[in-house]
Amino acid sequence: MPSRYPRLDREKARTLSIAGRTHKVKVEDLAQLGTASFLDGLPAQLKAVDWKEFCGSLAAAFRQRLPVIAMLGAHVIKVGCGPVLIDWVRRGYLTAVAFNGATAIHDAELAMWGATSEDVEEGLADGSFGMVEETPRLFAAAAERAEREDLGLGEALGAELEERKAPHAGASLAAACHEHRVPLTVHVALGTDTIHQHHLIDGARLGAASLTDFRVLAAAVAKLVPGSVVLNLGSAVILPEVFLKVLTLARNLGHECKGLISADFSMIPQYRPAVNVVGRPTRTGGGKGYSFTGHHELLLPLLHRCVEECLGRALI
Numbered sequence: 001m002p003s004r005y006p007r008l009d010r011e012k013a014r015t016l017s018i019a020g021r022t023h024k025v026k027v028e029d030l031a032q033l034g035t036a037s038f039l040d041g042l043p044a045q046l047k048a049v050d051w052k053e054f055c056g057s058l059a060a061a062f063r064q065r066l067p068v069i070a071m072l073g074a075h076v077i078k079v080g081c082g083p084v085l086i087d088w089v090r091r092g093y094l095t096a097v098a099f100n101g102a103t104a105i106h107d108a109e110l111a112m113w114g115a116t117s118e119d120v121e122e123g124l125a126d127g128s129f130g131m132v133e134e135t136p137r138l139f140a141a142a143a144e145r146a147e148r149e150d151l152g153l154g155e156a157l158g159a160e161l162e163e164r165k166a167p168h169a170g171a172s173l174a175a176a177c178h179e180h181r182v183p184l185t186v187h188v189a190l191g192t193d194t195i196h197q198h199h200l201i202d203g204a205r206l207g208a209a210s211l212t213d214f215r216v217l218a219a220a221v222a223k224l225v226p227g228s229v230v231l232n233l234g235s236a237v238i239l240p241e242v243f244l245k246v247l248t249l250a251r252n253l254g255h256e257c258k259g260l261i262s263a264d265f266s267m268i269p270q271y272r273p274a275v276n277v278v279g280r281p282t283r284t285g286g287g288k289g290y291s292f293t294g295h296h297e298l299l300l301p302l303l304h305r306c307v308e309e310c311l312g313r314a315l316i
Contacts, residue, residue: 059310062093073234074102079297096220100238101188111172130194140200146209153209154184185213218246226259232277240276258285
């Protein structure tokens with residue numbers, strides 16, 4: 001029994017020569033193995049094109065000493081990428097660094113005790129998660145210092161690490177910022193960090209010190225010029241939201257902050273970094289935004305190496 005359904009006749013279809021077709025991929029775009037340059041060996045496709053372009057833009061900002069701001073989520077410190085940022089602070093490449101509360105905790109614990117990050121599930125079972133004694137005492141002292149000396153929380157934390165002669169200060173981004181006079185700001189959300197479980201933590205002091213840091217970061221953002229770079233490294237919510245507000249304040253006060261280069265490095269695509277760091281700031285003032293998805297322990301050392309290659313080319 002023949003089919004009940006009609007079929008199009010392919011014999012009448014029009015064809016064209018492949019020579020006249022527009023192509024997205026050509027042999028010269030393919031990856032090249034064995035090249036002396038890692039960047040030159042990348043395929044000229046999709047994110048590889050973005051990667052080469054962004055590395056060049058970041059290197060150009062470093063080379064020209066333009067303002068560059070790095071905002072960090074806690075995971076960046078936990079997976080061992082602090083040395084990437086510490087190197088850039090020591091070389092004068094970063095003009096401001098922003099932490100959320102958890103980032104500050106992990107960085108400070110590494111500085112003081114050479115170790116951080118616990119097994120959350122194990123500690124949650126018996127109520128011991130986040131209940132160490134020393135870390136909250138350090139932050140309570142930093143908040144008290146901030147109130148006493150009219151400092152932001154980041155600057156006060158750096159001063160505490162310096163005064164206590166933190167045994168592992170070389171592993172601390174906060175200590176590096178304090179030593180090299182790079183503004184470090186800490187933006188807390190009360191109730192989200194383990195230290196908030198401790199009776200010594202005064203919410204009013206902590207909040208006031210963090211609000212001071214909001215103004216410090218806003219002042220750093222106000223200095224952004226065309227070609228400046230803003231990096232969001234692993235903060236899914238807090239820092240993208242803070243950045244949107246400090247950028248608004250800066251522009252409201254007459255600072256253009258246009259022509260920015262922004263980049264988000266997230267383990268998985270996130271809404272707020274995509275719109276508040278990559279999208280809106282560049283669409284409303286020119287510039288360009290980039291998104292790179294992957295593990296920070298791979299992407300950030302790779303970024304450092306590729307930017308070094310770009311900087312080296314400028315010296316030839």
